[in-house]
Amino acid sequence: MLDLQKMRNDIDVIDTQIVKLFEERMKICEDVAQFKIETGKPVFDKSREQEKLESLGCKAHNDFNRCGVQELFEQIMSISRKRQYQLLQENGMEEKTGFVKIEDLKKEHATVVFQGVEGAYSFAAMHTFFGEKIKSFHVDTWKDAMKAIKTGRAEFAVLPIENSTAGIVQDIYDLLTEYDHVIVGEQIIPCEHVLMGLPCSSLSDIRTVYSHPQALMQCSEYLEEHRDWQQMEWSNTAAAAKKVADEKDPAQAAIGSRHAAKHFGLTVLEEGIYSNVNNSTRFIIVTREKIYCRDARKISVSYELPHESGSLYNSLSHFIYNGLNMTKIESRPIMERNWEYRFFVDFEGNLSDSAVKNALRGLRSEAQNLRVHGNY
Amino acid sequence: MLDLQKMRNDIDVIDTQIVKLFEERMKICEDVAQFKIETGKPVFDKSREQEKLESLGCKAHNDFNRCGVQELFEQIMSISRKRQYQLLQENGMEEKTGFVKIEDLKKEHATVVFQGVEGAYSFAAMHTFFGEKIKSFHVDTWKDAMKAIKTGRAEFAVLPIENSTAGIVQDIYDLLTEYDHVIVGEQIIPCEHVLMGLPCSSLSDIRTVYSHPQALMQCSEYLEEHRDWQQMEWSNTAAAAKKVADEKDPAQAAIGSRHAAKHFGLTVLEEGIYSNVNNSTRFIIVTREKIYCRDARKISVSYELPHESGSLYNSLSHFIYNGLNMTKIESRPIMERNWEYRFFVDFEGNLSDSAVKNALRGLRSEAQNLRVHGNY
Structure with a gap:
């Protein structure tokens, strides 16, 4: 009968020896790093690592162990290299990334471009990230936003990259490939609708509600309580808010974001009429210069x-x-x-x-x- | 001055010892497998592996080495487990996957459902995979195809999962999640258009060409050589072929796949008028039973x-x-x-x-x- 406890003890003895050898190896790797610092030789020598893996594989006594040994040493060499890069860095020999480290992003007074209309969720993402003290303008397509960065018309662009229920925005990935711009931030905006109307208006005045069909559907539970209101489908939530603001009829209300209400000078008549933490959009902030923040x-x-x-x-x-x-x-x-x-x-x-x-x-x-x- | 050659020799000595210990460890692991075969104990004991990683980490003398040791042993234990599973299998103790191994898929006389119309590219994928001796029918949506499998109306469904230029078909991934069906095959179909007409028709008879707008665009180079032909946009390439077959006018031609021509009894008047190896669609073949082929x-x-x-x-x-x-x-x-x-x-x-x-x-x-x- 095999004794499991004895086998485990034997394994423990072997493992302790492997740990000891690993630490000895790391010590020599530090000396190699010192040598490379003095001579300016590169840390990564792919062909030498390949040769080494070959010869180590040959030391094993069966096919299974040969593969195992090679997998193991691929990792050991990667860990060794990591330590060497650390030491190079401590000696002020940083690897060039082409990126410049900065303390903080300069957000105030920035010129920012966004796709869509003022009051839309991209607009909300922009103001949440940059605050209010910016110059902003909008364009029709995401590509136009990328172009505005390239030509220098804007310093930053705000683009939706992913929605938590619909998935990634494939076009943005393709634009990131096409343009050599750099992501410097991200902003998640939950989809939260409010009911908004004129400042002089109150809930009891409302007869008609404008919004995008999807927003009306999302708020159906709330709208069920107000069956006497007429629901009117509009092209987007921001356009609905603008219509209410422009037409100045106290019987009209719109459903959209709090940012849209603020932007068009409307009052929030009811909040939280749709709030789903599982429906958020992640926006990225893109710029032309290769910069990144210290943190x-x-x-x-x-x-x-x-x-x-x-x-x-x-x-x-x-x-x-x-x-x-x-x-x-x-x-x-x-x-x-x-x-x-x-x-x-x-x-x-x-x-x-x-x-x-x-x-x-x-x-x-x-x-x-x-x-x-x-x-x- | 540090001597690189000496350092490398020292590393080689250590590595040889590690290989030797690794092989000794594997030998004991085989004994452990034998024990597990005799006692029916499971190979993977997560809490024991976690404890082991903790205690090994404590043997290291600095933070960097502690992480390194743990990464290393995570891999060593995974390699050991792999060997134990091999031995269990050699002893006829296969892990249950819930799948049944078969020699070959029974394609002949199968009932197959596809989305779209007869003559479309999904139809081509179906016949390329299954051959001609099948009973097939079509449905309007991919979901309908999944339902037909679930209810047993069809044995197999053919669904497009990815296009080489447009990317994945996200809806199919969601349907694979929703339904508990099994993929048993895949078929890649390159997008290749031919010009087809009535069997009695020849190139000089043609006055009008019907096809989907995208197909007309893809063949624009060829159509440039025939500026006297009127181009008519149609809902899809298979419908265009059907129209030509139905109306029996020798002056009419359609652009679509060779399979559409064959299906509607039309003659290929010109082939290779658009052939882009970089535009292919990958289809999957789905069924209800949990089976997989030996190869x-x-x-x-x-x-x-x-x-x-x-x-x-x-x-x-x-x-x-x-x-x-x-x-x-x-x-x-x-x-x-x-x-x-x-x-x-x-x-x-x-x-x-x-x-x-x-x-x-x-x-x-x-x-x-x-x-x-x-x-x-």
């Missing part, structure tokens, strides 16, 4: 992968072996290349972190067209 | 993750540490749960592989609502 905690990158076995596996191991927490992965097809994808990965970190540098360095050498879309 | 090589799974730091990282490590090559990742928001996602992962493998079992076992214990959508 930025999220990084968005993208890269292309050839249609080869193992390529996605290898690319994600750079995040995992460096202990970087991925929060999102999306893929978009690459135009004119069948079944090849550009992957968009969001992960937690700052461009100054050595784990981040280690991952980006590895990705740059293995994936194609790595882009850092921003750190925010 | 199936691709697995589709999905699972939900809580909005917690590290959850995506942990879930993907099950694929990476088991050497499984992921080919695709998609995410869809979970209804009524803000910013939580269901991830859809395609990876290479067969449900009989021990690496696959190891990964699925780990995922099941860490992610929520793991679903195996099929092995094909």
Whole structure:
């Protein structure tokens, strides 16, 4: 009969030795880093790592162990590199990212472009992020917003990238690929509707309610209590608010965001008539200059992968072996290349972190067209 | 001056020892597997692994090494588990997947449902996959096709899941979540248009060409050579072919797929008038029974993750540490749960592989609502 406790004790003895050897190895790696600092040699030498993996694999005594040994040392070498990048950084030899670190984003008096109309949810996202002291203008399409950044007409653009019930806005991902702009912030706006009317108006005056059909539907529970009100469908919630403000009829009300009421000088007659924490939109703030804030905690990158076995596996191991927490992965097809994808990965970190540098360095050498879309 | 060669030699000595210890450890793990086979104990004991990682971390002498040791042993334990699953399988103790292995899919005389009209690209995908000897019928929506499978009206459904230029069909992912059906095959259909007319007709007879606006645009280069032809926009390419077949006017032609020409008894007057290898659609074949073929090589799974730091990282490590090559990742928001996602992962493998079992076992214990959508 096999004795489980004895086997576990034997494993513990082996593991203690592996930990000891791992720490000895890390100590020598620090010396190697010192050597590289003195001589200016690069940390990552892909062909040497490949050779090393080959020769280590040959030391194993069966196929299963050969694979296992190689997987294991791929990770050990990644951890070693991470430590070396840390030491290089401590010695003031930072890896160039092309990004400039700043203390804070200068939001006041900024010129900001948004798609849609004043009073819409993108407008609300803009004012929530930047406050009120900005110059803003709107354009018809998301692409127009990207162009306004490129030509310098605006410093920042506000774009919806994802809705919590509908999913990602695929076009924005394609625009991030097309334009070389940088994400410097994000703003989540929950969909919350209020009933608004003229300042002189009160609930008992209302006879007609204007809004987008979807907003009317979302507020159906509230509207059930006011069956005598006529419901009128309008092109969007902001346009409905504008109509009520323009026509100055105290019997008219609109359903839309609190920001729309404020913008058009209307009074909130009833709030919380639809509030669903599960329906939010995430907006990104985009600019032209490659900057990131000292306290930025999220990084968005993208890269292309050839249609080869193992390529996605290898690319994600750079995040995992460096202990970087991925929060999102999306893929978009690459135009004119069948079944090849550009992957968009969001992960937690700052461009100054050595784990981040280690991952980006590895990705740059293995994936194609790595882009850092921003750190925010 | 530091001597790089000496440092590398020292590292080599350490690495050789680590390989030796790793192999000794694997040997004991095989004994543990033997014990588990005899006693029927489970391979994966999450709380024991957690305790083990904690105590190993404490043996390290600084924070960096503590993290490194834990990452390392997470992988070592995953490799060990994989070996144990292999041995369990060799001893006829297969992990239950709920799927039944079959030799081949029975395609002949199958009842197949497809969305769209006869002669459309989904129709082409169906006949390319199943051949001609089937009973087929069409429905208006993808959901109707899923329902036909559920009620048993059809054995198989053919659904478009991805286009190489437009990206994924998000609705199909949501339907895969809603219905408990299984993917048993896939078929890629390139978009290739031909000019078709009546069997009695020849190129010189043509005066009018019918097709979907997009197809007319795609063939604009060819149509430029025939400026005297009137171009008429039609609702879809199959309907255009049907119109030409029905009206029996030799001056009329349609643009669409070769399959549409064949289906409506039309002659191909000119082929290759638009052929773009970079515009293909991938269709999946769905059925109700949980089956997979012996030679199936691709697995589709999905699972939900809580909005917690590290959850995506942990879930993907099950694929990476088991050497499984992921080919695709998609995410869809979970209804009524803000910013939580269901991830859809395609990876290479067969449900009989021990690496696959190891990964699925780990995922099941860490992610929520793991679903195996099929092995094909």
